[in-house]
Amino acid sequence: MPGLKHHHLREPRPAGFWPLLIVFALFVLFLYGPMLTIFVLSFQGPEGGLTFPLRGVSLHWFRQLAEGLGTVDIGSAFRRSLMLGAVVMLLTVALSVLAGLAYRKRLRGGDALFFVTVASLIMPSIVVSLGIGLQFRLLDTGIKDALGALGAEGTLENYGTALGLLTSALGAHLTWTLPFGLLIMFAVFNRFNPAYEEAARDLGATPWQAFCHVVLPLIGPSIVGIGMFGFTLSWDEIARTSQAIGDVNTLPLELQGLTSTVTTPAIYALGSVTTIVSLLVMGCTLAAVAWLRRRSSARRTS
Incomplete structure (x- = not known):
């Protein structure tokens, strides 16, 4: 009716709303x-x-953190963690995408390979770290025996260990990040419509062109997400690194060691810095995903 105001009554909350909100x-x-x-x-x-x-x-x-905490070189540990996280991120993305593409077809032994890869998620992290550390120590023994048998005394004297940031520690971190990347890519390709690729090939595109110009833009947000998972999981990892890194430490290991020796808020400042780095990575990831989605929408409407 003209002049009659319509009042939109808010529906009453369910009885369980406030208890669930409090929880x-x-x-x-x-x-x-x-x-x-x-x-x-x-x-x-x-x-x-x-x-x-x-x-x-x-x-x-x-400021005290920037000057250093006793004998601990926080700056070097920070740079080591950044480098390791970046390498883990790149390898996780590359291997996950390649595995996702490979598993689109039936592979002989693929099921066994998948279960072996994912099994590292259910194994205790410290056991994985101990196993990798032991494996590399056995490798050290074999290398030293081989150098001794070859008479390479100079090389043998200068040889330290195969344990290191980009060897054993890298492998330990990949046992943690790769299963997540694989599971994400499998979910993505299970929902992927192959008709897009077929249309590209019908228009004369090569398999590589179809991947670069069709598949990659569509799975781009998922790849960015895998990269974020790879970096942040590596950045915060302690248990899988502890027995497999050798003579150097990452920032989380230094932070763990400092908790028993540093009794000032400097330890809180270090924790805040590491958290801010993780939040920055997440923020950049969300921004990249939003940009990719806007770009994809613009292409579809043009």
């Missing part, structure tokens, strides 16, 4: 509360301690 709020607080607490305490003044109340607000502990 969810408590879960979020439990999940992110410790992170927020460490972040706040890291900005304390020079007289600050490891607990509340907050004593002043400053960047004192971040």
